[in-house]
Structure formats: structure tokens, C-alpha cells
Amino acid sequence: MTARVTEIWRHPIKSHGREALERVTLSAGQTLPWDRVWAVAHEKSDADGSVWVPCQNFSRVSKVAALMQITAQLDEDAETITLRHPDRPDLTIAPDRDEAAFLEWVKPLMPENRAQSARLIRARQHGMVDSDFASVTLCNMSSHRAVEQKLGRALSIHRWRGNIWMDGLAPWEEFDWLDREVQIGSAIFKVRERTDRCLATTTNPDTGQRDADTLSVLDTWGHRDFSVRAEVVRAGDVATGDTVRRL
Known part of the structure; x- marks a missing residue:
């Protein structure tokens, strides 16, 4: 056979949605184009996207199970992403500009006993894979x-x-x-x-x-x-x- x-x-925002491609x-x-181009640094991390850092610096599914339900749709030309989750309204953002709107959208999914999402960063070297x-x-x-x-x-x-x-x-x-x-x-x-x-x-x-x-x-x-x-x-x-x- x-x-x-x-x-x-691909997963445009690390741990925050997946998208099928043909x-x-x-x-x-x-990396695969637009895969993990963005990542969500939590409040105890100093990651800024300038260099690769391990996954422990980011909000991720291993710590926040609800993030697994997110799906994503990326408009490559506009560099905007539409995020969908069954418990949240659909959200379309430009990750490089709309950090506040993203953080407000994802906040209800975050357990109070976990480090909270603080910054939406863009990886400058390559996608923020593991x-x-x-x-x-x-x-x-x-x-x-x-x-x-x-x-x-x-x-x-x-x-x-x-x-x-x-x-x-x-x-x-x-x-x-x-x-x-x-x-x-x-x-x-x-x-x-x-x-x-x-x-x-x-x-x-x-x-x-x-x-x-x-x-x-x-x-x-x-x-x-x-x-x-x-x-x-x-x-x-x-x-x-x-x-x-x-x-």
C-alpha cells in the first residue's frame, strides 16, 4: 500500500485553535507556514517572541483543557484570525494589533488557579513549536x-x-x-x-x-x-x- x-x-496561535489545509x-x-506564528505568554513569563523559548512560557492545553475546543481561520493577506469556541462568541482579530480584545475573549476559559494569559506575541525566528x-x-x-x-x-x-x-x-x-x-x-x-x-x-x-x-x-x-x-x-x-x- x-x-x-x-x-x-496548522495552529496559527499556539494552543489556541487549529485549521485544516488542502x-x-x-x-x-x-515551520509549516503560519503554524504557531503567535503564542500567548502568561503572566509569569517574560517571553517576547524574539527568540525561541519552551512551552512552559505559554498558556497551553496541558494546563487549560478548554483551549482544545478552539478552532481558527486565518486570512493570510489581512493577517487576521477568526477564533471559534462553543462557549464564546466568534472573534476576528489582527493578533499584532488586537491583543486586548483577544485577552478579554480568552479570559473566561482560563481557570483562576492558573497563570493568566498576559501577552499575545509573534515569533520572529520561526513558529513557536515545541x-x-x-x-x-x-x-x-x-x-x-x-x-x-x-x-x-x-x-x-x-x-x-x-x-x-x-x-x-x-x-x-x-x-x-x-x-x-x-x-x-x-x-x-x-x-x-x-x-x-x-x-x-x-x-x-x-x-x-x-x-x-x-x-x-x-x-x-x-x-x-x-x-x-x-x-x-x-x-x-x-x-x-x-x-x-x-x-
């Missing part, structure tokens, strides 16, 4: 189904917050790609590391409730990893339906 791309997702043009040494290099997260549908089977229930792929989803591989085959190159569409990636997972993956994207012990299921394989982080080493286009081939 030929492995192919099934879905492409096609992307990738640049060498960069690796210190500009990574694109490659996800394997067969590995996702293996988790579902052990858990005994269906799971949304959005728990993993990945970028490029592929089908037609063996379960966990992506882990064999470490330090190897993979061609997806016309782009070439070098797989750099496995993606370690946190409490965010226990959260249901539809309800915003923690309802599945994904971490204990991963433990049965002797790790808490799902998907791999890859670096774009040759620019190119990736679209749903494109073939995936290890080089």
Missing part, C-alpha cells in the same frame, strides 16, 4: 489507530495537534525514520526526533474535558511518544493525497 497524506493542519508550500529550515528547531510534526494514522485499539474507543486526531497526517504505513513505522530523509509531495524532510507527549493529549477536542488516559496507553509501548518532528531540508509543495516515501 502506498503511503499518502490524508490531512494537513495544500502548503514549505520552505527549507522553516522543539528548539523549526519543526513540522508528521503523524501516522496507523499509530493513532493502535492507540485507539488499546484504549478501546475512538479518538480525535486533534488530541495530537500534528501538522501532516499520513496513512498507509505500519504502526510506529515513523520512529524508524529518525535521522533519515522522507519525501512528501515535492518537499524533503529530515526526521530529527520523536514527539514526547503531555497531559494535553488526554483532552477531548469536542468537549474540552480530560476523558482518555492516552499517556498510560503509550506507556504500554515503553514510551510516551507520538509522531515525529522533522526539518524541511528541501522546499516543496505538500497536498492531501500526495505520496510519502522514505529515501
Whole structure:
């Protein structure tokens, strides 16, 4: 069976919404376009977007489960984002200008016992992903189904917050790609590391409730990893339906 791309997702504001794409043009040494371009620094963080910093500096799903329910729609030309959440009115903002409106919108979703969102920052080097290099997260549908089977229930792929989803591989085959190159569409990636997972993956994207012990299921394989982080080493286009081939 030929492995192919099934879905492409970006997250314009880190941990604050996801958006489906049909096609992307990738640049060498960069994250997926418009993925995690903005992030929400909390009141105990001094992050300003000038350099990459770890996820602990930001408001995120592992600490605020309700954020998992947000979806996003980005207008690239206008650099505006429409955010949607079942418990909040739709909001359209220009993140670089409308920080106050965003903070007011997200405040009711934040538990009082957590560090509150303080600033909406723009990453200047590359998208504020969870690796210190500009990574694109490659996800394997067969590995996702293996988790579902052990858990005994269906799971949304959005728990993993990945970028490029592929089908037609063996379960966990992506882990064999470490330090190897993979061609997806016309782009070439070098797989750099496995993606370690946190409490965010226990959260249901539809309800915003923690309802599945994904971490204990991963433990049965002797790790808490799902998907791999890859670096774009040759620019190119990736679209749903494109073939995936290890080089």
C-alpha cells in the first residue's frame, strides 16, 4: 500500500485553535507556514517572541483543557484570525494589533488557579513549536489507530495537534525514520526526533474535558511518544493525497 497524506493542519496561535489545509508550500529550515506564528505568554513569563523559548512560557492545553475546543481561520493577506469556541462568541482579530480584545475573549476559559494569559506575541525566528528547531510534526494514522485499539474507543486526531497526517504505513513505522530523509509531495524532510507527549493529549477536542488516559496507553509501548518532528531540508509543495516515501 502506498503511503499518502490524508490531512494537513496548522495552529496559527499556539494552543489556541487549529485549521485544516488542502495544500502548503514549505520552505527549507522553516515551520509549516503560519503554524504557531503567535503564542500567548502568561503572566509569569517574560517571553517576547524574539527568540525561541519552551512551552512552559505559554498558556497551553496541558494546563487549560478548554483551549482544545478552539478552532481558527486565518486570512493570510489581512493577517487576521477568526477564533471559534462553543462557549464564546466568534472573534476576528489582527493578533499584532488586537491583543486586548483577544485577552478579554480568552479570559473566561482560563481557570483562576492558573497563570493568566498576559501577552499575545509573534515569533520572529520561526513558529513557536515545541522543539528548539523549526519543526513540522508528521503523524501516522496507523499509530493513532493502535492507540485507539488499546484504549478501546475512538479518538480525535486533534488530541495530537500534528501538522501532516499520513496513512498507509505500519504502526510506529515513523520512529524508524529518525535521522533519515522522507519525501512528501515535492518537499524533503529530515526526521530529527520523536514527539514526547503531555497531559494535553488526554483532552477531548469536542468537549474540552480530560476523558482518555492516552499517556498510560503509550506507556504500554515503553514510551510516551507520538509522531515525529522533522526539518524541511528541501522546499516543496505538500497536498492531501500526495505520496510519502522514505529515501
